[in-house]
Amino acid sequence: MIKVIAVVGPTAVGKSDLAVEVALRMEERTGRRAEVINADSMQLYRGMDIGTAKLTEKERRGVPHHLFDVWEVTEAADVASYQAMARARVEECADRDVLPVLVGGSGLYVRAVLDHLNFPGTDPAIRARLEAELEEVGPGVLHTRLAEADPAAAGAILPGNGRRIVRALEVIELTGRPFTANLPDHTSFYPCLQIGLTAPRSELDERIDLRVDRMWDEGLLEEVRRLDALGLRRGRTASRALGYAQALAQLDGGLSETEARASTAQATRRFARRQESWFRRDPRVRWLPYDAPDLADRTLTLVDRALSGSWADPGRDEALVDVSTWVPGARPVMD
Structure with a gap:
């Protein structure tokens, strides 16, 4: 029986x-409650609401949400710390017979919860030396070095x-192994059902453009001004x-509003492509x-079968849809 549901896929x-x-x-x-655990790395930051499309209390519709507004904007993201917090929430939900729903597009954060993923420690001296070098020569030089040590990571x-x-160079120096050698195969830590949402590229691009416009219209600039005063x-x-x-x-004054919106949309579209590629590689999704009109029903069909431990014969399963033609390289949902 599954212990966690995960809803993954690209932004927007x-x-x-x-x-x-x-x-x-x-x-x-069923009478059984479900609660959401955030797996969006930027929604962990306190006050970063508009630009991360964080659901409002009204939009959460009474469903408890966990791991929002955890870090101050001055703190560096720490996936190992997130892993500990998220797994503690999963276990706490299990103790109450609540099914946790892990939601987000930060692929490493999702895997940190769901998979056997251990994070090498950090060495302040090594980190400080590499960061000083980054400031001095820029990321390009360090990326070239990474490509020589670990082409897959680069x-x-x-x-x-x-x-x-x-971080990749630090791990290589600490462990003596390629950074990618520390990433395991897709072996689950928790029994889990992963639902991936996908959209044709042109439609996803349009949704991203609309979201970026909404961010500025709803006051992103004012939000950033407030966070800037807090040390953003x-x-x-x-x-x-x-x-x-x-x-x-x-x-x-380095960008006009039009340029800032356009740059954000372009960067977000590139990010969405990388998210698709990341989740596409996981055969369990x-x-x-x-945009399926019965999307929630289809999802619940999968949840019911996963909870009961039974999976339908794909030859007779009309609830599932083959979307492999939408996302190149995607695995059809049928087993």
């Missing part, structure tokens, strides 16, 4: 809304992502978040179309 595809709907319907149908980390490059620029992670980096540039 509707994961949070589906999780709430499934939780409400599950309680209506291929997965963007050349401009200095924080991740430094000192935060190595939060200050680089999509939308927040562009809004800071707008406040500084059952993919469903984001």
Whole structure:
């Protein structure tokens, strides 16, 4: 029997809304409660609401949500710390016979909860030396070094992502092994059902563009101005978040509002492609179309079967849809 449901997929595809709907319907149908655990790394930050599309209390519709507003914007993201917090919430839910629904598009954070994933420690001296080198020579030089030591890691980390490059080099130096050697195969820590939402690329791009416009219209610039006063620029992670980096540039006069919106939309579309690629590689994800009129019912069908330990014969399973033609390389939802 599964212990966790996970709703995954690219940004702006509707994961949070589906999780709430499934939780409400599950309680209506079975009497068993479900609660949401956040797996979006940026929604862990206190005050980063508009730019992360964090659900409001009204939008949560009475469903308890966990691990929002945990970190200050000055703190660096720490997936090992998140793993400990999230697994504690999973166990606490299990003790109350509540089914946790893990929701988010931060692939490493999802895997940190669901899989046998251990994180090497950190060495302050090594980290400080690499960060000083990053400041001096820039991420490109360090990325070249990473490519020589671990080509697979360099291929997965963007050349401009200095924080991740430094971490990969630190792990290599600490362990004497490639960074990617510390990432296990897809072996579950918890029995889990993973539901992946997918959308045709053109439709997802349109949803992203609409979301970015809504962020500015709803007051992202004012939110960033408030967070700036609380030290946003000192935060190595939060200050680089999509939308927040562009809004800071707008406040500084480096970008016009039109340019800031366009830059955010473009960067978010690229990010969504990487999210799709990440989750596509996991053979356990059952993919469903984001706009199916009976999406919640299809999801609940999968949940019921997973909870009972039975999976339908794919040849007769009309509740599931093959969306492998929508996302290149995606696995059909049928087993």
